[in-house]
Amino acid sequence: MDERLSEKLEVSRPDLFAQFPDSSPYHHPPTLMYNAADAGQYANPLGIRPEDIKQTPHDRIVHLLEQASQSVDSASALSPSEHLVNAKALIEKAKAIVDGYDSYVTEYSSPAPPIVERMWKDGHEHDWAKVYLEGKTKLRLIPDMSAGSYEGVVLQHLAKMSNARAVLEIGMFTGTTTVSLALVPSVDKVTALDIEIYLLEHNLPNFKEAGVASKIDVRIGNALETLDKLDEEGASFDMVFIDADKPSYIKYLDRILASPTLLAKRGFIAADNVVYKASPWVPDPVYKWREDLHAFNQHVRNRSDVEAVMLPIEDGITLIRRKGE
Numbered sequence: 478m479d480e481r482l483s484e485k486l487e488v489s490r491p492d493l494f495a496q497f498p499d500s501s502p503y504h505h506p507p508t509l510m511y512n513a514a515d516a517g518q519y520a521n522p523l524g525i526r527p528e529d530i531k532q533t534p535h536d537r538i539v540h541l542l543e544q545a546s547q548s549v550d551s552a553s554a555l556s557p558s559e560h561l562v563n564a565k566a567l568i569e570k571a572k573a574i575v576d577g578y579d580s581y582v583t584e585y586s587s588p589a590p591p592i593v594e595r596m597w598k599d600g601h602e603h604d605w606a607k608v609y610l611e612g613k614t615k616l617r618l619i620p621d622m623s624a625g626s627y628e629g630v631v632l633q634h635l636a637k638m639s640n641a642r643a644v645l646e647i648g649m650f651t652g653t654t655t656v657s658l659a660l661v662p663s664v665d666k667v668t669a670l671d672i673e674i675y676l677l678e679h680n681l682p683n684f685k686e687a688g689v690a691s692k693i694d695v696r697i698g699n700a701l702e703t704l705d706k707l708d709e710e711g712a713s714f715d716m717v718f719i720d721a722d723k724p725s726y727i728k729y730l731d732r733i734l735a736s737p738t739l740l741a742k743r744g745f746i747a748a749d750n751v752v753y754k755a756s757p758w759v760p761d762p763v764y765k766w767r768e769d770l771h772a773f774n775q776h777v778r779n780r781s782d783v784e785a786v787m788l789p790i791e792d793g794i795t796l797i798r799r800k801g802e
């Protein structure tokens with residue numbers, strides 16, 4: 478890690494992260510809480526609100542430009558000037574560029590299958606806080622964990638272009654990406670790992686409705702232990718999508734690459750959220766895993782046995798292949 482970045486990262490220790498009052502529906506603020514064990518660990522001196530937590534670098538830029546625009550409005554109210562009018566117009570234009578970007582690329586890409594759109598919508602309407610408070614999930618899951626239908630289409634293309642037959646997904650959540658991949662004709666099987674037994678029951682009706690239940694093998698448990706089991710079974714995957722707990726990304730990658738079989742010859746790994754809301758280079762205390770993701774990116778770059786390309790898709794996807802294949 479370069480010194481400047483390390484300095485910046487140190488500014489935001491976990492004790493600065495938000496804790497919402499027990500009575501708040503956001504007692505475990507979105508994206509801050511993956512692990513129930515984290516609950517209650519953080520103070521909230523910064524007054525972070527859930528709506529301040531954005532999902533991608535673009536979302537973050539739009540949010541910042543909105544705030545800048547509001548500041549210009551306030552300044553204009555006090556002292557109207559041509560400069561402020563110009564500044565406002567420039568901010569609004571920059572905002573329109575970024576704001577329209579994701580919608581445009583989604584509109585002119587093939588659409589996601591309707592079942593995936595429906596699953597994504599249902600996932601956003603599900604009361605994950607209630608499920609967690611009832612003790613049905615260990616983790617406080619939040620709808621925005623779902624990669625979304627556009628990213629599902631991207632993954633489908635990667636699977637199609639690589640002619641992937643066996644796919645491993647580490648982190649299934651509501652199964653939108655699982656179903657997207659299982660719907661690819663060349664894919665025979667998607668092995669989906671998750672730690673939450675609740676998701677098995679929750680997702681099964683959708684897997685059946687999509688007509689791909691027989692192609693999906695859900696393995697519940699800690700993904701690292703499941704990887705050990707899959708390795709013992711001699712399982713081999715053409716495509717691996719890593720999208721579970723961010724602090725374990727390095728372990729997942731190393732475990733897969735340590736095995737002679739888990740990653741098939743000419744197989745590839747796609748790791749999600751690698752630019753993590755741009756927080757590795759513009760830190761903000763609300764983004765809890767920036768050090769983990771930054772360490773993962775450095776680790777990938779420093780492994781001499783792999784080649785990688787980081788794609789600025791949504792929250793960033795890195796494609797990793799064994800060198801020389």
Ligand SMILES: C[S@@+](CC[C@H](N)C(=O)[O-])C[C@H]1O[C@@H](n2cnc3c(N)ncnc32)[C@H](O)[C@@H]1O
Binds near residue numbers: 653
């Ligand atoms: C970001 S979500 C996955 C989203 C999904 N790929 C999609 O795009 O819809 C992460 C998932 O990883 C699971 N998870 C977190 N820690 C885990 C662990 N140690 N082992 C297995 N699964 C884990 C969570 O339960 C959650 O469902």
